[in-house]
Amino acid sequence: MKNLLSKYAWQTGLVLLVVNMLATASIFWLGIGIGVVFISCAAGAFAYFLHSLLKSRDKHEEIGLRMEHLAYHDALTGLPNRRLFEDRLNLALVRAKRSGQIAAVMFLDLDRFKMVNDSLGHACGDELIRITGERLQSCLREGDTVYRQGGDEFTLLLENISKPADVRLVAGRIHAAMDIPYSLNGLEHHITASVGISLYPTDGETLDELIKHADKAMYGAKKRGRNNFQFFASGLDTLMTYKHELETALRLALDNGELEMHYQPQYALSNKRIIGVEAMIHWNRAGKQFSSNEWLAVAEETGLIISIGEWALQTACLKAKQWQAVGFQPLKLSIGLSVAQFKKENLVERISEILAEVGLDAKYLELDLAEGISMLSVQSVGEKLRLLKQLGLRIAMDDVCAGIFSGSSSQQVPMDTIKLDSSLIRNLPEDLENQTLAVAIIEMAERLHLNLIAKGVESQEQLAHLYKLRCKEVQGELLSGPLMDSDFEHLMQQQAG
Structure with a gap:
């Protein structure tokens, strides 16, 4: 045994030297090296060990480089972090x-x-x-x-x-x-x-x-x-x-009674009679009117739109029921539904509860879906809309949503009304490109047996051209802007008289 140890002592010394040189790679190779030398009793085995040691050193260095790369780069994109x-x-x-x-x-x-x-x-x-x-x-x-x-x-x-x-x-x-x-x-x-x-x-x-x-x-x-x-x-x-002050004020607006509903009439183009109304939220703070463009994005970013939207729905439905109770002609009530509201799990149940609380028949309520809902999957949108339709209410979409979802069967994504956006109306009849788009949307509505309403009508020329395009319902400043509930009631009295 003594001779055996003497015979391979030089190998042990060499391995210790090599291991010492490789210590920067990993200290644990020292123990492995000594163990292998005492187990190995042939020069070939030692050579194999030395080759394995160097190969492991290279692999270890490669792992080290990869770890360093990951420390300074994003794993998903590979971009610097x-x-x-x-x-x-x-x-x-x-x-x-x-x-x-x-x-x-x-x-x-x-x-x-x-x-x-x-x-x-x-x-x-x-x-x-x-x-x-x-x-x-x-x-x-x-x-x-x-x-x-x-x-x-x-x-x-x-x-x-x-x-x-x-x-x-x-x-x-x-x-x-x-x-x-x-x-x-x-x-x-x-x-x-x-x-x-x-x-x-x-x-x-x-x-x-x-x-x-x-x-x-x-x-x-x-x-x-x-x-x-x-x-x-x-x-x-x-x-x-x-922006920060706006968010803080908006959080208090509901409690302080600063939000109010305004109502814009919707007309039958054939006889100019009011057949529906769109409910819109207005923020009136200390006599100052904030446009929705100012605060709506803040409400969406902060999630306040959910509580504000529910308040708006309840307030508008109650007002529609009150108008019916005093003898006004029952009207279709259209009200916006944000993406955040749409994604709430209890949306259908909450709408059903509100309708029951105020006593409004669901057939008079039309939910106007936000454009962002078109970003959701067809399957999830279809499932939610079918549940809403079971309540008996109506679904309205803008032309963007309708164009995206019309590729699916009406069974998959049910809808009742397509809104022709004001951006397509604004330059009619001169803008031939917009006219082509408007015609395509109107034809799509006819093909799918859907109602269509043109929003943002501002001139007699636009009105006359929409009539030629077979549009049946219109809404816009030319006919009436959004009104406070008392002013809208006065308009309804004039029509009834």
Whole structure:
């Protein structure tokens, strides 16, 4: 045994030397090396051990490199992550300061991503994020970089900018790329993005300032209707403060009785008689009227639209029943239903309860679905609408929703009314493109045996042209704007008299 140990002592010493050299890879190889030497009793076995040791070292280094990559890159998209972005932005600012050139930070947020993720599932949401990362990379110049911040947010770093117009060109390419429909679950989906831009050094000289100001500019883009880009301006600080104050005030509006319902008549085009009414929420605070464009987005973002929408439904249904009770002609009552309301599990039960509480027959109620509902799956929409139809009420959709869902059978997605949007009415009869679209929608309604109403009628020329197009119902400022309940009652009395 002594001779055996002496014979292979040099091998043990060599292995210890090798193991010591490889210690940076992993200390545990030392124990394995010694164990193998004492077990191995042939030079061939030692050679095999040494080969395995070197191979394992290489594999370990490869794993180390992969782990380092994952620490600085997003696993889903492969893009650099926030940690690497901050490192590179700091270096970019140093270079920009030395060269005297501009650097730009672009903050991009997908519009209504949560709705897509919730309705189509997280797998589709991940695919949407991955494709967006690829599209953003295709829009950049050489030397620019796109990073994934997390969720549906991306940050872009642009260097060597000579003038802000260069950044505007990149932003334009981004929106052109986002205009291409996404194929998710075998269907095409249109996804938009809001982009905020801050510039070094005018909008900030530090990493924190530039990110904060790009983020504020992005919210400014959402405030302006989403699907656009905005450069940071000092006035955005005022805008963000206003938005916060608006949210706080809106939370108190219901309790303080500041919300009220207004009613816009809907007319039969053949005889100009009122045959329906659309109920609309108005916010009247200390004598100031807020348009829905100002507060509706805030209500949707915060979830306040659910409680506000339920209050509106109950108030309008009660008013419709009261009008019937005093002898007015029963009218179809149309009221908007937001995406958040539609997705509530107890929607059908709650509507049924409200109708029972106020005593209104469901056949007089028409739910006007928000355009965003077209983003939900056909199956989920169809299931919910069939349950609502069982109550006996009516379903109205705008032309976008109707166009998407009309590809499904009416059994799958039931509907009663298509709304011809005011954007198609506005330039009639001169706008031949809009006229073609309007004709197609009217023909679709006739083919599906659906009612159709044209909204936003503002001129006699539009009214006459809609009559030629065989449109049967109209609504708009030409005939009457939204009225307080007392004014609407006076209008109904005039028609009855």
